[in-house]
Amino acid sequence: MLLLRRVSSLLPSLSPLAPLAKPFLPLPLRSPTPSIPASTARPLVSMAAPAASGAAAMSRDAFRAAVTNTLERRLFFVPSFKIYGGVAGLYDYGPPGCAVKANVLASWRQHFVLAEGMLEVDCPCVTPEVVLKASGHVDKFTDLMVKDEKTGNCYRADHLLKDFCKDKLEKDQTLSPEKAEEYNRILAILDDLSAEQLGAKIREYGIVAPDTKNPLSDPYPFNLMFQTSIGPSGLSAGYMRPETAQGIFVNFKDLYYYNGNKLPFAAAQIGQAFRNEISPRQGLLRVREFTLAEIEHFVDPEDKSHPKFGDVSDLEFLMFPREDQMAGRSATRLKIGNAVSEGTVNNETLGYFIGRVYLFLTQLGIDKDRLRFRQHLPNEMAHYAADCWDAEIECSYGWIECVGIADRSAYDLRAHSDKSGEKLEAHEKFAEPREVEKLVITPSKKELGLAFKGNQRMVLEALEAMGETEALDMKAALESKGEVEFKVCTLGKDVTIKKSMVSINNEKKKEHQRKFTPSVIEPSFGIGRIIYCLFEHCFYQRPGKTEDEQLNVFGFPPLVAPIKCTVFPLVKLEKFEVVAKKISKALTAAGISHIIDMTGNTIGKRYARTDEIGVPLAITVDNTTSVTVRDRDSKDQIRVEVDEVASVVKEVMDGQSTWADIMWRYPAHTASAAEDEEPEP
Ligand SMILES: Nc1ncnc2c1ncn2[C@@H]1O[C@H](COP(=O)(O)OP(=O)(O)OP(=O)(O)O)[C@@H](O)[C@H]1O
Numbered sequence: 100m101l102l103l104r105r106v107s108s109l110l111p112s113l114s115p116l117a118p119l120a121k122p123f124l125p126l127p128l129r130s131p132t133p134s135i136p137a138s139t140a141r142p143l144v145s146m147a148a149p150a151a152s153g154a155a156a157m158s159r160d161a162f163r164a165a166v167t168n169t170l171e172r173r174l175f176f177v178p179s180f181k182i183y184g185g186v187a188g189l190y191d192y193g194p195p196g197c198a199v200k201a202n203v204l205a206s207w208r209q210h211f212v213l214a215e216g217m218l219e220v221d222c223p224c225v226t227p228e229v230v231l232k233a234s235g236h237v238d239k240f241t242d243l244m245v246k247d248e249k250t251g252n253c254y255r256a257d258h259l260l261k262d263f264c265k266d267k268l269e270k271d272q273t274l275s276p277e278k279a280e281e282y283n284r285i286l287a288i289l290d291d292l293s294a295e296q297l298g299a300k301i302r303e304y305g306i307v308a309p310d311t312k313n314p315l316s317d318p319y320p321f322n323l324m325f326q327t328s329i330g331p332s333g334l335s336a337g338y339m340r341p342e343t344a345q346g347i348f349v350n351f352k353d354l355y356y357y358n359g360n361k362l363p364f365a366a367a368q369i370g371q372a373f374r375n376e377i378s379p380r381q382g383l384l385r386v387r388e389f390t391l392a393e394i395e396h397f398v399d400p401e402d403k404s405h406p407k408f409g410d411v412s413d414l415e416f417l418m419f420p421r422e423d424q425m426a427g428r429s430a431t432r433l434k435i436g437n438a439v440s441e442g443t444v445n446n447e448t449l450g451y452f453i454g455r456v457y458l459f460l461t462q463l464g465i466d467k468d469r470l471r472f473r474q475h476l477p478n479e480m481a482h483y484a485a486d487c488w489d490a491e492i493e494c495s496y497g498w499i500e501c502v503g504i505a506d507r508s509a510y511d512l513r514a515h516s517d518k519s520g521e522k523l524e525a526h527e528k529f530a531e532p533r534e535v536e537k538l539v540i541t542p543s544k545k546e547l548g549l550a551f552k553g554n555q556r557m558v559l560e561a562l563e564a565m566g567e568t569e570a571l572d573m574k575a576a577l578e579s580k581g582e583v584e585f586k587v588c589t590l591g592k593d594v595t596i597k598k599s600m601v602s603i604n605n606e607k608k609k610e611h612q613r614k615f616t617p618s619v620i621e622p623s624f625g626i627g628r629i630i631y632c633l634f635e636h637c638f639y640q641r642p643g644k645t646e647d648e649q650l651n652v653f654g655f656p657p658l659v660a661p662i663k664c665t666v667f668p669l670v671k672l673e674k675f676e677v678v679a680k681k682i683s684k685a686l687t688a689a690g691i692s693h694i695i696d697m698t699g700n701t702i703g704k705r706y707a708r709t710d711e712i713g714v715p716l717a718i719t720v721d722n723t724t725s726v727t728v729r730d731r732d733s734k735d736q737i738r739v740e741v742d743e744v745a746s747v748v749k750e751v752m753d754g755q756s757t758w759a760d761i762m763w764r765y766p767a768h769t770a771s772a773a774e775d776e777e778p779e780p
Pocket residue numbers: 100101102104105106107108109374376383384385386387389391500501502503623624625626627628
């Protein structure tokens with residue numbers, strides 16, 4: 100969880116604009132042809148852009164329906180528990196979906212964990228209440244909900260108000276400029292509205308339950324965490340984690356030690372997160388269980404430079420600073436190096452991760468023209484955050500937050516330090532001792548022993564662990580009242596501290612080291628959202644044999660393609676099957692995932708089928724000494740010797756050669772009419 104506020108980024112076409120400055124218009128499509136990804140999304144093996152089709156005229160809804168239909172039909176993902184009617188917000192990944200997800204995660208590990216030397220951890224999903232109390236989730240991880248007063252159906256209050264305003268702005272031809280301004284204003288401040296304000300607007304506009312038209316209750320906060328109890332007694336409360344980050348924070352001390360007590364370092368975790376979303380919608384984009392990949396980069400708050408910033412500083416991509424959003428300007432291409440040096444991005448480490456996230460997403464196949472980095476507006480940021488940027492990807496639902504990149508300062512480690520009594524600090528050893536004036540807390544062991552006997556040590560440690568503000572408050576209270584109530588977490592209760600038990604004074608001291616709570620820079624990746632956007636960016640249609648027949652293609656780059664290659668014996672003949680098996684063996688030895696399709700279906704049908712699951716190359720065995728290799732996107736074919744074919748495929752899949760390079764080296768094969776793709780019934 101980036102921040103303990105829920106923002107409505109799934110209807111992001113609204114929030115980042117400056118609605119007060121100009122009337123709301125539905126978000127225009129980037130181009131009228133969302134179904135034909137721009138060339139940046141072209142797979143490495145493609146020589147030519149796939150032929151555009153009638154899809155150019157497709158509406159967003161029709162495009163989304165074509166993508167979703169293909170994804171579900173080809174078992175990329177399906178609603179979970181479908182035979183029992185399904186459960187909103189829960190999805191299963193089928194074989195090609197699992198393979199794409201595994202490839203995305205492998206690429207993430209390679210790009211971040213391995214390339215940056217991060218410390219990967221794997222913590223439980225079931226989390227005791229105390230951890231999420233400290234992090235603030237128990238008290239604040241809420242959305243405002245309204246209920247249908249008759250059926251009890253639940254809705255997100257802000258979504259209903261947003262949908263109402265959006266609908267009016269888009270469809271009401273008679274809307275006065277004053278009313279348009281009013282609805283735009285509401286959309287701009289939606290995240291700031293209290294329960295009372297939301298309720299008042301819902302009543303004023305006569306908003307009712309969308310499904311039944313029944314009246315709605317007043318909005319009230321609903322905590323999004325799934326509660327459970329740990330152990331059979333039911334006495335130990337727990338929750339399914341809503342993010343993976345807390346597992347890293349609570350392990351900070353050990354990880355710091357593991358890293359040789361050195362900063363900066365980053366820990367990473369991939370795992371399931373659970374959020375009991377009030378009204379999940381938009382397929383994989385808002386679900387109740389999803390995979391998060393999170394990085395917590397711990398850094399000295401006084402030095403947020405990054406040694407490798409130079410590696411990314413020249414990257415230029417779409418950025419949307421908050422000033423531009425508030426002035427009604429659109430996102431512009433900025434060099435990340437300039438954005439940091441001019442202070443638009445708070446610091447180098449944050450800028451470094453923005454650059455690395457850009458490289459990661461575009462190498463997966465996300466279209467760089469439909470990717471932007473949007474800075475949080477002041478009303479979206481928690482008070483402790485230094486700066487936050489979301490990587491947003493445009494798809495048929497609008498601009499979607501897929502990665503949150505935040506400088507969370509020292510908030511998380513301090514919160515767990517305070518609650519657990521464990522010091523979560525780092526230190527910097529000085530070359531020469533320095534004289535500093537410091538607040539020194541000196542507990543009196545004798546007085547504490549007399550007062551607390553066996554508990555003396557715990558009270559003493561809690562006093563020593565006090566932060567500066569708490570210690571100054573205690574000093575003031577002891578001076579005015581002579582005693583103060585003090586919470587000792589390890590005892591689980593308050594104790595009375597008297598003036599004689601502790602002295603708190605400013606003293607000049609020689610210090611050999613500086614102790615501090617590190618800042619945390621957190622890139623947090625919603626893997627399902629990235630995968631869904633990737634599906635849309637890679638999907639296109641091309642004409643089939645007849646004019647109105649459209650064939651679906653997922654033009655995945657080799658890196659993410661679920662299967663890299665297929666092997667087809669042209670006809671069902673033993674001699675071809677023997678060759679197909681020989682090639683399969685060589686592909687296995689080369690580590691290339693593949694399938695052999697011996698169904699004997701027409702070759703056109705088999706091509707169409709593998710295009711639909713995004714297989715980049717197809718080998719057709721039509722001879723015992725040489726075979727043809729077909730590129731999915733250009734449909735070009737070459738002829739290659741049987742013994743060579745596995746290494747040719749590997750070369751293209753590993754990115755050592757492009758399909759264009761390969762085409763120069765091998766004779767072209769002219770496809771016959773029988774090889775035209777024909778969709779399966
Ligand atoms: N319900 C969800 N379903 C799928 N992915 C999600 C969901 N909630 C969050 N994510 C993903 O997890 C990432 C990190 O979570 P974070 O807490 O920052 O999201 P958030 O700001 O609460 O998201 P939102 O405002 O969309 O609910 C997000 O960038 C997003 O990609």
